[in-house]
Amino acid sequence: MTQTLFDKIWDTHQVAQTATGRHLIAIDRVFLHERTGAAALKRMAEIERKILDPARVFAVMDHIVDTRIGRGDSTLMQGGEAFITETRAACRDAGITLFDVNDRDQGIIHVISPELGIVLPGITLVAPDSHTCTQGAFGALAWGIGSSEAEHAMVTGVLRLERPKTMRVLLEGALSEGVTAKDMALHLIALHSAGGGAGHAVEFAGDAVTALDMEGRMTLCNMATEFGAMAGFIAPDAKAFDWLAGKRYAPDNFDEPYWANLQSDAGASFDTEITIDASAIAPMVSWGTSPEQAIAIDARVPAGPRKVHDYIGLEEGTAIAGTPIDVAFIGSCTNSRISDLRLAAKLLEGHLIAPTIKKAMVVPGSLSVKRQAEAEGLDKIFEAAGFEWRMSGCSLCFYAGGEGFPKGSRTISSTNRNFEGRQGPGIRTHIASPETVAASAVAGAIADPRELARKKVAS
Amino acid sequence: MKKLPDVWGGDAAPLVVDNVDTDTIIPSREMRSTGRAGLADGLFAPWRYTDADARTPNPDFVLNQDTYSSATILAAGENFGCGSSREHAVWALAEFGITAIIAVSFAPIFYANCLRNGIVPIALPRKAVDRLAAEYVTIHLTDQQVTGAGNIYNFDIDPEAKHMLLNGVDAIDLTLTDRGAIETWTQRDRTARPWVYLEQTK
Ligand code: SF4
Numbered sequence: 001m002t003q004t005l006f007d008k009i010w011d012t013h014q015v016a017q018t019a020t021g022r023h024l025i026a027i028d029r030v031f032l033h034e035r036t037g038a039a040a041l042k043r044m045a046e047i048e049r050k051i052l053d054p055a056r057v058f059a060v061m062d063h064i065v066d067t068r069i070g071r072g073d074s075t076l077m078q079g080g081e082a083f084i085t086e087t088r089a090a091c092r093d094a095g096i097t098l099f100d101v102n103d104r105d106q107g108i109i110h111v112i113s114p115e116l117g118i119v120l121p122g123i124t125l126v127a128p129d130s131h132t133c134t135q136g137a138f139g140a141l142a143w144g145i146g147s148s149e150a151e152h153a154m155v156t157g158v159l160r161l162e163r164p165k166t167m168r169v170l171l172e173g174a175l176s177e178g179v180t181a182k183d184m185a186l187h188l189i190a191l192h193s194a195g196g197g198a199g200h201a202v203e204f205a206g207d208a209v210t211a212l213d214m215e216g217r218m219t220l221c222n223m224a225t226e227f228g229a230m231a232g233f234i235a236p237d238a239k240a241f242d243w244l245a246g247k248r249y250a251p252d253n254f255d256e257p258y259w260a261n262l263q264s265d266a267g268a269s270f271d272t273e274i275t276i277d278a279s280a281i282a283p284m285v286s287w288g289t290s291p292e293q294a295i296a297i298d299a300r301v302p303a304g305p306r307k308v309h310d311y312i313g314l315e316e317g318t319a320i321a322g323t324p325i326d327v328a329f330i331g332s333c334t335n336s337r338i339s340d341l342r343l344a345a346k347l348l349e350g351h352l353i354a355p356t357i358k359k360a361m362v363v364p365g366s367l368s369v370k371r372q373a374e375a376e377g378l379d380k381i382f383e384a385a386g387f388e389w390r391m392s393g394c395s396l397c398f399y400a401g402g403e404g405f406p407k408g409s410r411t412i413s414s415t416n417r418n419f420e421g422r423q424g425p426g427i428r429t430h431i432a433s434p435e436t437v438a439a440s441a442v443a444g445a446i447a448d449p450r451e452l453a454r455k456k457v458a459s
Numbered sequence: 460m461k462k463l464p465d466v467w468g469g470d471a472a473p474l475v476v477d478n479v480d481t482d483t484i485i486p487s488r489e490m491r492s493t494g495r496a497g498l499a500d501g502l503f504a505p506w507r508y509t510d511a512d513a514r515t516p517n518p519d520f521v522l523n524q525d526t527y528s529s530a531t532i533l534a535a536g537e538n539f540g541c542g543s544s545r546e547h548a549v550w551a552l553a554e555f556g557i558t559a560i561i562a563v564s565f566a567p568i569f570y571a572n573c574l575r576n577g578i579v580p581i582a583l584p585r586k587a588v589d590r591l592a593a594e595y596v597t598i599h600l601t602d603q604q605v606t607g608a609g610n611i612y613n614f615d616i617d618p619e620a621k622h623m624l625l626n627g628v629d630a631i632d633l634t635l636t637d638r639g640a641i642e643t644w645t646q647r648d649r650t651a652r653p654w655v656y657l658e659q660t661k
Pocket residue numbers: 063108109129131331332333334393394397398415416
């Protein structure tokens with residue numbers, strides 16, 4: 001019988017099926033962070049429930065940690081320190097591995113999990129964080145859950161699930177110059193809506209996907225949750241295995257037959273199939289307050305709900321390029337890995353950000369990315385251009401009450417969510433690729449990265 | 460988990476907006492402690508208050524209106540609860556007193572979180588939601604029906620989830636009744652996929 005990659009992973013992990021049609025699915029790894037992790041661990045301690053296998057549970061401080069150089073436990077967010085100290089104590093009591101504030105492996109959960117080989121092809125991995133789907137780039141079934149479900153997975157080793165439907169998104173053709181995985185994700189969501197993947201586990205395939213490097217694949221899978229999907233993943237190939245080989249928690253080799261079998265069989269059928277011409281994708285930028293409200297960088301703002309136009313301060317028919325911005329941010333689990341930083345730095349080299357920019361920041365996805373970037377001199381390029389260079393964490397990806405900007409400020413951000421208030425009360429967020437953020441910072445307004453690249457070649 | 464009654468009713472607070480995200484339901488800055496209590500005050504803070512710090516109520520926001528200030532039922536749009544997985548969104552709604560949300564559709568993590576916390580997520584076609592919004596509606600959980608505005612609508616809910624809501628069953632306790640099967644499976648898996656199992660390092 002032909003099977004999809006999803007079927008194979010699901011079946012391998014099926015422990016039992018309940019009388020009511022639920023599936024008990026074994027969970028191989030659980031990852032917690034300080035924003036929601038302490039809530040789960042503390043409650044388990046209160047009702048005296050123990051983690052079944054603490055060696056397979058990990059935690060990291062990433063969401064509210066300060067990202068300024070020289071940081072400690074105190075946070076810019078009021079009361080944040082309690083989340084850090086309580087999570088630390090709860091992890092110690094529970095006997096799980098914690099990547100603490102200034103641990104050399106600290107970083108955003110979905111950046112460090114692959115770096116450490118915690119995620120592996122063909123495993124199930126859950127975390128109380130919606131962007132856990134990022135890790136599907138390695139052919140894992142990885143998805144976000146709530147705190148109660150995290151408790152459930154830790155205590156029982158399984159989750160009680162309904163089997164999702166399967167979807168394949170085929171991205172065919174070659175991306176044109178200056179177009180990235182981020183643009184692919186935004187293009188897909190703009191075309192098929194923020195609920196387009198609802199109820200589905202989504203496999204990304206096609207030559208535009210296999211051509212991506214692992215960082216690009218993570219960016220694409222990262223936004224599966226913005227597409228409404230349970231999970232997004234890509235069949236692991238030599239690129240994926242090579243990337244993980246030798247990582248701390250990864251096995252020494254990937255010779256097992258299980259790994260060789262991790263792809264959808266030819267002729268396997270999916271509940272839903274979508275095909276997209278990847279060669280037609282342009283650099284994308286969001287104009288509204290949902291990731292589906294995204295357009296090509298050279299397009300005009302379409303008609304949308306009145307509330308959205310009012311919030312974002314852009315009327316129908318306005319060219320999105322040329323919209324003045326106040327803040328530029330490169331970071332988040334979507335786009336803060338070394339290849340993201342290399343591409344942005346390459347564009348920025350020899351340029352200065354516009355004087356009207358009030359803040360420009362680069363927050364590497366992990367301390368390991370930070371060290372690598374510094375070894376390559378990228379930090380110097382960013383700083384020379386006028387960007388601040390930070391420690392790693394989620395930072396401006398979301399607003400917890402710490403670093404903020406005046407109401408109405410407009411940001412261009414390499415993050416994944418442009419919701420109302422996501423970056424602070426009244427903040428207008430435009431999400432785009434790190435290259436678009438870099439080019440826009442130089443222009444002082446939303447700008448096409450391809451133009452800056454052309455200028456560079458010409459000069 | 461508290462048991463839900465078989466039948467209850469209330470005025471469905473109309474909030475039929477699409478893509479309402481969990482950052483709006485409970486902004487991160489309103490999650491002030493590591494626990495799950497004390498969140499109701501921050502529920503919908505960006506919309507409910509004109510000044511969130513001073514807690515100045517926005518008279519236009521539905522939950523600030525007399526009829527809905529102690530609403531138990533919410534009528535919502537498409538993809539309700541999208542975004543961050545924070546269960547705090549559901550904890551805040553539950554603490555406020557919400558026991559059912561009638562929406563065009565739900566984001567998946569949010570949907571699962573509702574079931575774990577005594578809120579019935581009811582997905583109905585947009586037309587039905589539009590009709591029920593701002594009406595007195597009755598929910599019949601056993602029969603999986605919503606009545607209101609002179610209409611009866613059937614809704615889907617997983618039988619196991621329904622059983623758990625009606626009987627206040629905790630999912631972990633339920634799963635632990637299958638402990639034997641889990642142990643047997645794990646024994647076998649340790650041989651099949653030994654690389655999954657890690658040594659305790661710290
Ligand atoms: S970087 Fe942003 S999206 Fe990613 S885990 Fe952190 S807060 Fe969530």
